[in-house]
Amino acid sequence: MNKWGCLSFILLLVVAYKVVQPVALGGQELHDASNQARSRSYKTMIRVEKEQVYQGYLLLVNKDYPVHRQGVSTDVVKLSKHGYLVDGYLLHDDSIQLSEKVAKAFLDMVHAAIGDDVNHFLINSGYRSFEEQNKLYKQMGSDYALPAGNSEHNLGLSLDIGSTLKKMEQAPEGKWLKENAWKYGFVLRYPEDKVDITRIQYEPWHYRYVGLPHSAIMQESQFTLEEYLDYLNEVKEMTTTFEGGSYVISYYPVSENVTIQVPNNRKYVISGDNREGIIVTVFP
Structure with a gap:
């Protein structure tokens, strides 16, 4: 190839590069725009x-906020x-009832405790x-019980857990639960150092199901349910990571019927707070 032919070939390559390069960049911009479109369609109104x-x-649920009839769990069963x-624990008597979902979570928790050689649980x-x-x-x-409607036991989400060995504050079961119950969605509802907030005396046996990731956040921050909802x-909105998954938790005040945004491509759960708002939990 002569000198002029070589120069012509180089010039052709440069021109071709300049023509092709914007197409590549344009493709990237279209890709980003597509992502933005997906992001815009990520939520829907309900x-x-x-x-x-x-x-x-x-x-x-406490002395100020009683259970409404629609708040009672619809899946309560006689265990x-x-x-x-x-399976793996005892019942105080055959009449004990509980939300089936909560009972399943309790069962998972008991089996995990048995794996740690803690195996004398009683409901x-x-x-x-x-x-x-x-x-x-x-x-x-009134010193030992709450009026009808003011007890968490009226929800079907709480249970009094005992040990066949000792009192719960001394038993291995009580100590294991304080360390591990949050992993299964449960929280110690009336801690010893939060009586001024809960206005209920320390009950090392009373556990409440709130579900993950809420139990993990409450454990990490040492929140009571009152403190967590406040x-x-x-x-209004927070993001938390649990076991590698990212959860988004949003709070909406609700005085009347409202319309809110929820994801259309991720699982979410809506719960009221029994006061004046709802919490939307978006799962990974």
């Missing part, structure tokens, strides 16, 4: 009824009639109807 404030796993739910109490709670309140008085109300 209508939330005011009644949702009184339903879900994060309901605050003694479901053998697969009673002393679970779900109570309003009528049963009222009867208990009349029998035991925190969510303050920050």
